[in-house]
Amino acid sequence: MVKPASSRAPAAVRRRPVAATAAGTDGASRDRILAAAHRVFRRQGTSKTRTQEIADEAGVNKALVHYYFGTKEALADAVFAAAAAEFLPTVFAILGDAELSIEDKVRAVVREQLDFHGAHPYLAGYVVSEAHTQPERVQTIMRRAGTAPLGVLRRQLAAAAAAGEIRRISAEHFVANLMGLLVFPFVARPLFEVIVGLDADRFPAFVEARKRELPAFFLAGLRP
Amino acid sequence: MVKPASSRAPAAVRRRPVAATAAGTDGASRDRILAAAHRVFRRQGTSKTRTQEIADEAGVNKALVHYYFGTKEALADAVFAAAAAEFLPTVFAILGDAELSIEDKVRAVVREQLDFHGAHPYLAGYVVSEAHTQPERVQTIMRRAGTAPLGVLRRQLAAAAAAGEIRRISAEHFVANLMGLLVFPFVARPLFEVIVGLDADRFPAFVEARKRELPAFFLAGLRP
DNA sequence: CGCTGGTTTAACCATATGGTTAAACTGACG
DNA sequence: CGTCAGTTTAACCATATGGTTAAACCAGCG
Numbered sequence: 001m002v003k004p005a006s007s008r009a010p011a012a013v014r015r016r017p018v019a020a021t022a023a024g025t026d027g028a029s030r031d032r033i034l035a036a037a038h039r040v041f042r043r044q045g046t047s048k049t050r051t052q053e054i055a056d057e058a059g060v061n062k063a064l065v066h067y068y069f070g071t072k073e074a075l076a077d078a079v080f081a082a083a084a085a086e087f088l089p090t091v092f093a094i095l096g097d098a099e100l101s102i103e104d105k106v107r108a109v110v111r112e113q114l115d116f117h118g119a120h121p122y123l124a125g126y127v128v129s130e131a132h133t134q135p136e137r138v139q140t141i142m143r144r145a146g147t148a149p150l151g152v153l154r155r156q157l158a159a160a161a162a163a164g165e166i167r168r169i170s171a172e173h174f175v176a177n178l179m180g181l182l183v184f185p186f187v188a189r190p191l192f193e194v195i196v197g198l199d200a201d202r203f204p205a206f207v208e209a210r211k212r213e214l215p216a217f218f219l220a221g222l223r224p
Numbered sequence: 225m226v227k228p229a230s231s232r233a234p235a236a237v238r239r240r241p242v243a244a245t246a247a248g249t250d251g252a253s254r255d256r257i258l259a260a261a262h263r264v265f266r267r268q269g270t271s272k273t274r275t276q277e278i279a280d281e282a283g284v285n286k287a288l289v290h291y292y293f294g295t296k297e298a299l300a301d302a303v304f305a306a307a308a309a310e311f312l313p314t315v316f317a318i319l320g321d322a323e324l325s326i327e328d329k330v331r332a333v334v335r336e337q338l339d340f341h342g343a344h345p346y347l348a349g350y351v352v353s354e355a356h357t358q359p360e361r362v363q364t365i366m367r368r369a370g371t372a373p374l375g376v377l378r379r380q381l382a383a384a385a386a387a388g389e390i391r392r393i394s395a396e397h398f399v400a401n402l403m404g405l406l407v408f409p410f411v412a413r414p415l416f417e418v419i420v421g422l423d424a425d426r427f428p429a430f431v432e433a434r435k436r437e438l439p440a441f442f443l444a445g446l447r448p
Numbered sequence: 449c450g451c452t453g454g455t456t457t458a459a460c461c462a463t464a465t466g467g468t469t470a471a472a473c474t475g476a477c478g
Numbered sequence: 479c480g481t482c483a484g485t486t487t488a489a490c491c492a493t494a495t496g497g498t499t500a501a502a503c504c505a506g507c508g
Contacts, residue, residue: 150421169437175420176408180409194366458502
């Protein structure tokens with residue numbers, strides 16, 4: 001990962017850039033580039049983003065981006081994997097906690113996810129968008145984010161159904177329903193706002209209301 | 225929209241392409257280009273797509289694409305608008321039909337949408353993806369697809385709630401819930417398959433099962 | 449104080465890409 | 479059969495873009 005320098009002949013005059021971080025310092029530039037890549041990629045997606053934009057956003061030369069991350073694609077992969085790993089494992093952890101009842105899980109996931117996506121508006125849309133245009137990457141990269149703990153869920157759902165507490169439902173549909181209800185408004189936010197005539201500044205209030213709406217809706221939906 | 229030709233001097237030798245449709249025929253080329261653009265854009269998204277790819281897919285020269293549609297962006301706008309207008313109006317029509325009960329609407333929308341998206345796997349993902357990376361376009365272009373008939377829905381939901389048939393729920397959440405449950409597996413399909421460990425070839429069966437699962441779940445979710 | 453290794457930079461390169469142009473082809477019509 | 483309008487095409491062009499390179503810079507170390 002280290003391309004050494006060399007020496008040869010004349011060149012030209014150079015001044016340090018606007019806000020020179022100087023050299024030989026800490027690895028701050030690398031972090032700044034990564035953070036900038038996160039912001040830009042999430043906002044615009046991979047293919048619309050130019051490496052130059054990332055460099056600009058990081059206050060750094062374009063070559064430095066390649067120096068640290070090789071190719072744009074490699075950087076994009078890293079960002080995508082990190083983004084997916086940022087919210088899915090939390091969901092999986094809650095769903096996989098054998099100590100929690102179905103109801104507790106639903107309430108916990110709803111609260112946690114609505115808070116999270118409310119604070120990171122572009123994340124879900126970015127991840128889904130990327131997954132759609134580059135489905136090949138998903139398979140490999142998603143390993144970092146793991147998969148849903150269907151085993152635990154299946155047992156729990158079967159037991160609850162046997163006890164007559166809920167309707168019979170497969171773990172797959174349970175997850176699909178939960179995730180769909182949670183992320184749809186965020187993933188499709190620009191469309192959704194137009195469709196239901198929701199002003200952008202009223203969106204947070206909508207999400208807030210959803211924290212009450214969703215547990216009620218979902219838990220009722222499970223009833224026999 | 226018509227750029228006339230002219231005449232001047234020598235040029236070079238030309239043979240007709242692989243499958244020459246000849247000139248002076250019908251407006252078949254334009255249609256072929258548009259259809260090709262639909263396929264390619266839906267599969268890859270706007271920014272990943274090269275005009276050359278569309279030309280190839282249409283069996284036509286790249287210049288012809290510009291001849292008929294001006295810019296790539298214009299063509300992309302046309303395709304996006306058409307794609308959104310392909311499934312949203314149907315949903316709005318069902319939801320806005322004052323003759324149908326809430327329950328009938330839910331059953332009808334679920335059946336219709338699952339059939340539709342099952343037959344057009346990339347459409348929802350494409351529309352959502354584009355809306356995410358180009359939110360500016362949504363506002364203007366969505367006019368062709370219209371907006372949800374919230375007025376009718378609100379009255380109906382309020383009446384049903386007053387009659388004690390359902391829980392109180394706003395039309396916005398009603399639409400969000402319905403759309404989220406319906407389109408999520410399609411929009412996030414590559415992710416979803418990995419998350420729940422669903423083989424691609426078992427997806428159609430999952431959708432089929434969903435036709436029974438969703439009305440039950442949704443209608444139960446509305447109950448007081 | 450000069451060397452050294454990690455860091456940062458400007459300049460460069462090959463190619464891809466969106467878009468333009470002017471010619472050539474085609475069938476219909478008079 | 480010549481012309482005309484609508485099509486279709488190869489060749490071009492300017493620019494953007496991802497990536498490379500070799501030099502310069504900087505701090506710490508011996």
